[in-house]
Amino acid sequence: MSESPDVKVAPWTGPQRPYDILKEGTIALVVVAILTIGLAIVFSSPDDPQVTVQQWSTKAPIDFAQTALSELNGTSGTAQYGAPYNTASPGQKLGPFTLAKWLGATIPVNTVRDFVIDPLTDQPPTPTLSAALAQWKGAGAGQRTAWLDAYTKASSKMTFANGTVSVPTTAAGPVPVMINSLEQMARSGALDQALVTQSGFYTSNYTLPLLFLADGSYLGDLAQQRHLLGSQWGMMNETGSYPGQAWLWLYTFWYQIPPFSTSTNADVEVSAVMALLSVLLLLVPFIPGLRSIPRWTRVYRLIWRDHYRSQSA
Amino acid sequence: MSSTEIDRQWTTRLRHRLTRRLPPEKVLPDTQPAYVASWIYVFGVTTLSALGVVILSGFILALKGPQWWHVSGVGHFVNSLHLWSVEIFFFAMVIHLWSKYFMAAWRGGRSLTWVTGVVTFLVSIATAFTGYVSQTNFDSQWISTQAKDGINSTGVGSFFNVLNFGQMLMWHIVLLPLVAVLLTALHVVMVRAKGVVPPFEDKPSEEKLLREKEEAR
Amino acid sequence: MAETLLAALVSLDGTGHYFHWHWIDISYANLTVIILMVVVFVVALFLPFPGRRNKKETR
Numbered sequence: 001m002s003e004s005p006d007v008k009v010a011p012w013t014g015p016q017r018p019y020d021i022l023k024e025g026t027i028a029l030v031v032v033a034i035l036t037i038g039l040a041i042v043f044s045s046p047d048d049p050q051v052t053v054q055q056w057s058t059k060a061p062i063d064f065a066q067t068a069l070s071e072l073n074g075t076s077g078t079a080q081y082g083a084p085y086n087t088a089s090p091g092q093k094l095g096p097f098t099l100a101k102w103l104g105a106t107i108p109v110n111t112v113r114d115f116v117i118d119p120l121t122d123q124p125p126t127p128t129l130s131a132a133l134a135q136w137k138g139a140g141a142g143q144r145t146a147w148l149d150a151y152t153k154a155s156s157k158m159t160f161a162n163g164t165v166s167v168p169t170t171a172a173g174p175v176p177v178m179i180n181s182l183e184q185m186a187r188s189g190a191l192d193q194a195l196v197t198q199s200g201f202y203t204s205n206y207t208l209p210l211l212f213l214a215d216g217s218y219l220g221d222l223a224q225q226r227h228l229l230g231s232q233w234g235m236m237n238e239t240g241s242y243p244g245q246a247w248l249w250l251y252t253f254w255y256q257i258p259p260f261s262t263s264t265n266a267d268v269e270v271s272a273v274m275a276l277l278s279v280l281l282l283l284v285p286f287i288p289g290l291r292s293i294p295r296w297t298r299v300y301r302l303i304w305r306d307h308y309r310s311q312s313a
Numbered sequence: 314m315s316s317t318e319i320d321r322q323w324t325t326r327l328r329h330r331l332t333r334r335l336p337p338e339k340v341l342p343d344t345q346p347a348y349v350a351s352w353i354y355v356f357g358v359t360t361l362s363a364l365g366v367v368i369l370s371g372f373i374l375a376l377k378g379p380q381w382w383h384v385s386g387v388g389h390f391v392n393s394l395h396l397w398s399v400e401i402f403f404f405a406m407v408i409h410l411w412s413k414y415f416m417a418a419w420r421g422g423r424s425l426t427w428v429t430g431v432v433t434f435l436v437s438i439a440t441a442f443t444g445y446v447s448q449t450n451f452d453s454q455w456i457s458t459q460a461k462d463g464i465n466s467t468g469v470g471s472f473f474n475v476l477n478f479g480q481m482l483m484w485h486i487v488l489l490p491l492v493a494v495l496l497t498a499l500h501v502v503m504v505r506a507k508g509v510v511p512p513f514e515d516k517p518s519e520e521k522l523l524r525e526k527e528e529a530r
Numbered sequence: 531m532a533e534t535l536l537a538a539l540v541s542l543d544g545t546g547h548y549f550h551w552h553w554i555d556i557s558y559a560n561l562t563v564i565i566l567m568v569v570v571f572v573v574a575l576f577l578p579f580p581g582r583r584n585k586k587e588t589r
Binding site: 009011045205228235265 | 341342346347348349350351353355358359361362363365366382383389390392393394395396397398400401403407412414415416417419420421423424427428431435438441442445448451452453454457458462463465467468470471472474476477478479480508511513514515
């Protein structure tokens with residue numbers, strides 16, 4: 001057992017003063033309650049309305065159609081994510097450790113099936129859509145890739161007019177009808193429903209629509225306007241001028257500086273740094289040096305100034 | 314039945330231990346050591362009080378369900394109470410942490426009190442986070458789609474899916490508050506059992522020697 | 531009626547303002563909270579605690 005003054009202290013045998021713990025607790029509770037009510041009355045709280053796929057496809061139809069295409073041709077963020085959604089990428093590495101990959105694709109997401117084909121299949125069939133879907137389902141992988149390549153190549157000239165998405169190509173097979181039908185479905189609000197109800201009537205899981213939304217630019221643009229991007233220290237920010245999760249300042253700080261600001265493994269690296277720092281904070285009483293700073297800084301002389309004064313008297 | 318047999322019972326032994334470690338005058342003290350005389354001591358009880366308001370306002374939100382506050386003025390007000398009490402909770406807790414650090418409050422066999430405090434702080438951050446992603450508004454949409462990358466990168470995302478609203482709400486209103494409250498209770502019991510940490514001991518002998526030397530000059 | 535009573539007196543819903551210096555980028559709301567924390571901490575250190583004087587007087 002260490003004899004260091006940073007570890008040991010003799011039990012107090014000196015004088016006591018009266019102390020009413022219940023009164024103290026009651027006063028504190030009343031003060032905090034009044035302060036809370038006051039702040040709530042004066043400042044209220046933020047509630048920016050949720051974004052729907054319907055709103056997204058209405059306000060930014062091209063962004064929605066391009067995102068739908070990226071889900072089909074496998075270039076979207078979700079399609080290339082890796083664990084836990086799929087095996088398309090090994091995911092982030094912490095040195096030699098691919099933690100996410102080890103735990104596996106436990107929340108499987110197939111962007112072609114889940115974001116495009118299944119929702120379209122659930123639609124009331126129209127002859128055009130039924131034919132397109134049949135053509136898609138009947139084609140081999142090579143044919144599908146050829147259609148998608150043709151559509152993707154022409155997609156930089158994508159236009160949206162009179163509620164219809166158009167791309168100048170004739171070699172894309174059923175893809176134009178599929179993208180356009182998904183756009184119609186999204187604008188009607190039906191896709192919002194289809195994405196959450198794939199597991200049935202009751203739902204509380206928004207993994208699919210949130211991933212789809214996050215693959216587009218619309219949500220991120222709204223976030224940028226609200227200063228919420230990761231590069232804007234957004235993790236600790238709140239919508240409007242409200243204080244946010246200020247206690248995340250250190251976590252979001254690491255993302256701003258090298259090597260993390262330029263690392264492709266920033267997320268797992270910052271998580272590791274924060275885990276390490278949390279353990280250090282936890283173990284402060286056992287770490288020589290770190291536990292001596294209070295004695296060295298002598299802030300305690302201020303806190304206990306009466307005690308030391310009475311001792312020296 | 315012999316008295317030694319009773320003494321050996323689990324229940325009896327637990328009771329003896331508890332009453333030895335936590336006699337009533339420690340649980341509900343009417344005096345404090347004289348050195349406990351600074352405003353810096355109020356931030357522990359302030360944190361506890363804020364936790365009380367957080368839980369009470371959370372109870373009201375729970376009564377009416379997760380969407381109520383979007384459609385009702387009263388609901389929005391209760392949400393405001395919940396938000397601001399959380400801000401006060403962290404505000405007071407961080408100052409409490411600073412002050413306990415500068416008092417080296419782990420001394421004299423109090424290191425576990427420090428450890429439970431830090432764990433409570435970390436659990437509180439997780440609890441607040443799950444609340445932010447359970448708001449069912451733009452904020453929760455953005456925060457969850459951002460946070461998923463950080464959490465997925467560590468592998469935790471495989472069983473803790475921040476995009477699953479139902480799962481996050483359960484964590485926020487059942488599991489994490491339960492852990493936070495239990496840890497807080499344990500932390501407070503430890504403080505009561507060990508008492509408030511005494512000041513660093515001055516070394517009067519050395520100072521006295523110096524003074525005597527100076528006086529002798 | 532209750533709705534108007536319970537609306538914010540000071541709306542914080544407008545666009546936020548941010549303190550931006552090199553790579554530091556923080557909302558004034560968060561900055562206020564953090565500065566206030568430090569101020570409250572320092573005030574708590576220096577502010578005389580009631581009862582101290584009484585103790586000396588009774589001595």
